Amino acid sequence: MIVVTGATGNIGRPLTQALAKAGEQVTAVSRHAAPMPDGVRHVTADLAEPASLAPALEGAKALFLLLSGDLHAPEARPADLIDLAAASGISRVVLLSSQGVSTRPLGPTRVAMRALEDALRESGLGWAVLRPGGFASNALAWAESVRTQGMVAAPFGDAGVPVIDPADIAEVAAACLLDDRHNGGVYELTGPQVITPRQQAEVIATALGSPVRFHELTRAEAKSMMTRFVPSELADDTLDIISAPNPAELRISPDVERVLGRAPRPFHDWVARNVAAFR
Numbered sequence: 697m698i699v700v701t702g703a704t705g706n707i708g709r710p711l712t713q714a715l716a717k718a719g720e721q722v723t724a725v726s727r728h729a730a731p732m733p734d735g736v737r738h739v740t741a742d743l744a745e746p747a748s749l750a751p752a753l754e755g756a757k758a759l760f761l762l763l764s765g766d767l768h769a770p771e772a773r774p775a776d777l778i779d780l781a782a783a784s785g786i787s788r789v790v791l792l793s794s795q796g797v798s799t800r801p802l803g804p805t806r807v808a809m810r811a812l813e814d815a816l817r818e819s820g821l822g823w824a825v826l827r828p829g830g831f832a833s834n835a836l837a838w839a840e841s842v843r844t845q846g847m848v849a850a851p852f853g854d855a856g857v858p859v860i861d862p863a864d865i866a867e868v869a870a871a872c873l874l875d876d877r878h879n880g881g882v883y884e885l886t887g888p889q890v891i892t893p894r895q896q897a898e899v900i901a902t903a904l905g906s907p908v909r910f911h912e913l914t915r916a917e918a919k920s921m922m923t924r925f926v927p928s929e930l931a932d933d934t935l936d937i938i939s940a941p942n943p944a945e946l947r948i949s950p951d952v953e954r955v956l957g958r959a960p961r962p963f964h965d966w967v968a969r970n971v972a973a974f975r
């Protein structure tokens with residue numbers, strides 16, 4: 697049985713589906729219940745209270761570990777989740793980390809994530825680490841303003857990164873959970889091309905068949921919107937990247953293709969599958 701945390705999110709949902717389709721028994725974990733694919737068991741747990749995850753881990757062989765929101769705060773102790781996995785008899789953990797761990801190692805949330813990666817490496821468990829860059833699904837933050845005002849409001853309109861489709865991250869995660877050959881793998885995951893927020897707005901407009909205006913936010917405005925969902929340190933670390941991506945953050949990684957045998961999906965593919973959110 698494989699346990700998927702963050703199971704109702706951008707990555708967890710397609711990952712849960714892919715594992716169930718591959719015939720695996722899946723336990724999906726999140727704080728709130730949600731509809732699940734046939735045969736998937738859902739368990740409610742809050743990763744901020746590691747003990748609440750214990751019932752989900754009983755009898756499991758592998759864990760997909762995704763930290764969200766407050767679990768990136770300085771006071772969080774996510775390494776307890778690795779200890780719990782080891783004590784529960786799990787044999788492999790696939791950790792959703794972040795590209796910034798290698799490209800901006802000094803950011804406070806990167807230091808914390810690196811420490812979690814190290815705890816996993818030293819745990820004696822089998823492991824793989826996924827380090828994605830910016831997600832295509834971050835565009836969902838624009839859905840309401842596109843629907844109501846025909847507008848994308850974002851900072852740094854002309855600074856792009858090669859955004860990754862979370863469905864590709866999910867497929868790589870499934871491969872790592874199912875195939876021993878990925879044991880010890882550290883995969884940097886990007887999309888196939890650099891795309892700016894202004895260009896993303898154009899792709900959304902084309903999919904909708906109606907104009908979408910671009911409004912550039914200041915860094916302070918963007919931070920105040922982000923801190924509704926993530927700790928201040930994570931907002932700063934993210935804004936540092938998207939304001940001025942460095943060469944390592946602009947590089948198109950070969951890792952999606954190395955693992956999946958095909959190129960990563962472009963942004964317009966993600967938009968085509970999610971256009972309803974913008975109508």
Ligand SMILES: NC(=O)c1ccc[n+]([C@@H]2O[C@H](COP(=O)([O-])OP(=O)(O)OC[C@H]3O[C@@H](n4cnc5c(N)ncnc54)[C@H](OP(=O)(O)O)[C@@H]3O)[C@@H](O)[C@H]2O)c1
Pocket residue numbers: 701702703704705706707708725726727728729741742743744762763764765767768792793794795828829830831833834862
């Ligand atoms: N967005 C980016 O550009 C980017 C780049 C690199 C790395 N990342 C990392 O990617 C992760 C986000 O992935 P995503 O987009 O798939 O997530 P998402 O769509 O925001 O979904 C988060 C999932 O985690 C669950 N969750 C949240 N808090 C929880 C808690 N305390 N205990 C248990 N479950 C919890 C949510 O369900 P409930 O709310 O019901 O619990 C949901 O299933 C974060 O770790 C982020 O740092 C993101």
